[in-house]
Amino acid sequence: MPVPNVNSISHFSNTMVVRELQYDISEMQKQHDTYFDQLTIEQMNIYHRVINCVSNKEHGFFFVHGFSGTGKIFLYKNIVS
Ligand SMILES: Nc1ncnc2c1ncn2[C@@H]1O[C@H](COP(=O)(O)OP(=O)(O)OP(=O)(O)O)[C@@H](O)[C@H]1O
Numbered sequence: 001m002p003v004p005n006v007n008s009i010s011h012f013s014n015t016m017v018v019r020e021l022q023y024d025i026s027e028m029q030k031q032h033d034t035y036f037d038q039l040t041i042e043q044m045n046i047y048h049r050v051i052n053c054v055s056n057k058e059h060g061f062f063f064v065h066g067f068s069g070t071g072k073i074f075l076y077k078n079i080v081s
Contacts, residue, residue: 028081035078043075050079 039047046064053060064072 032078032081035074035081039075039078040071043071043078046075047079 036047046062050060050062053062064075066072
């Protein structure tokens with residue numbers, strides 16, 4: 001069975017990581033502020049729980065569930081931005 005070239009995999013992974021890290025901070029800030037103003041109270045509560053955990057350098061595991069279209073992705077986008 002052919003074995004993948006480890007150097008290529010490493011380069012590919014790094015390229016993907018580098019691309020992901022090339023975000024525009026001011027654009028992300030604008031996006032965050034826009035989404036943040038629109039969060040519902042429930043989304044806002046989850047947002048603060050996750051952000052507080054990260055800010056306090058605590059470990060956390062969050063599972064957000066809800067019916068389709070209730071704003072889970074909307075919330076994720078706000079948290080990651
Ligand atoms: N607080 C909000 N203010 C304005 N629009 C919102 C808000 N929350 C969600 N939406 C909008 O509602 C729609 C559905 O939201 P979203 O895709 O986040 O739901 P979801 O729970 O992730 O759905 P699914 O489980 O089907 O993936 C999207 O168009 C999103 O932009």
